[in-house]
Amino acid sequence: MTDEHHPEVLAERLQAVRDGVADAARAAGRAPDEITTIVVTKFHPASLVRDLAALGVRDFGENRHQEAQAKAAEVADLDVHWHFIGQLQRKKARQVRAYASAIHSVDRAELAQALASDDAAIDAFVQVNLTDDPRRGGVAPDGVEALAEQVLATPGLRLRGLMAVAPLDEAARPAFARVRELGELVQRIAPEASALSMGMSHDYRDAILEGATHLRIGTAITGNRPG
C-alpha cells in the first residue's frame, strides 16, 4: 500500500473536500445536503472503492466502460451507485445501463436512442460542451434544448439536468454560470430537470456558487491517478 492510499490519508482528503463543500454551500446560502459528491475512481483499483465506501461514500464515477464494468462487478456486494461520466459509444450503451444508475454524458440523439429501455428508468444528464472543440464531448449550447426533448421522450431515461466540464482556458465560474442559464431553459420544458453536474477537484467551489447539485471529484480525494 502506498502512502497515497493509506486509509488515514484518504480519510483526511475526503474530510477536507466535505468541509470545502459545506463551506461553499454556506457561502452560496445553500444546504450542503442538496449537493451529491461523486468520487471519481478512474484508473484506481476496486480496493479504493471499498475503502471509500467504508468512509461513507455512496456515489462513484467512472469514464470508461470496460473499467467501470469490471470495478462495479468486483464490488457488487456494496450498496453504491455508479455514475458514468465519459464519452460513450452507442454499441456499449445497453451494457452501461446494467450497472450505472446515472449517465452524465448524453451528448447526442443517437446515444439517447441507444439507451432506450423498458427497464426501470436511470438518470440522464445532457452534457454541454463549453468549448469549440468537439473532441471534448457534449452537445453545443444551441443544441441543448433539442437533445433534452429527445431524452424526455426516451423510455428508460429520466432527464435530471445538465452536465459540463469547465474549459481549460477561461475562468470556471462564468462558464458554470452559462450552464446554470442553459439549465433554466431546460426547466421550461422539464421543470423537474433541475440538476447540474459540474465541479471537479479544482473548481467545485465555483460550481457550488453557480448551483451545482452533483460534483465529480477525483484527485482531491483519491490522490494522483496511477500510471
Ligand SMILES: *Cc1c(COP(=O)(O)O)cnc(C)c1O
Ligand atoms: C476525471 C474526471 C473528473 C474528476 O477530475 P478531477 O480533476 O480528478 O477531480 C470529473 N469529470 C470528468 C468528466 C472526468 O473525466
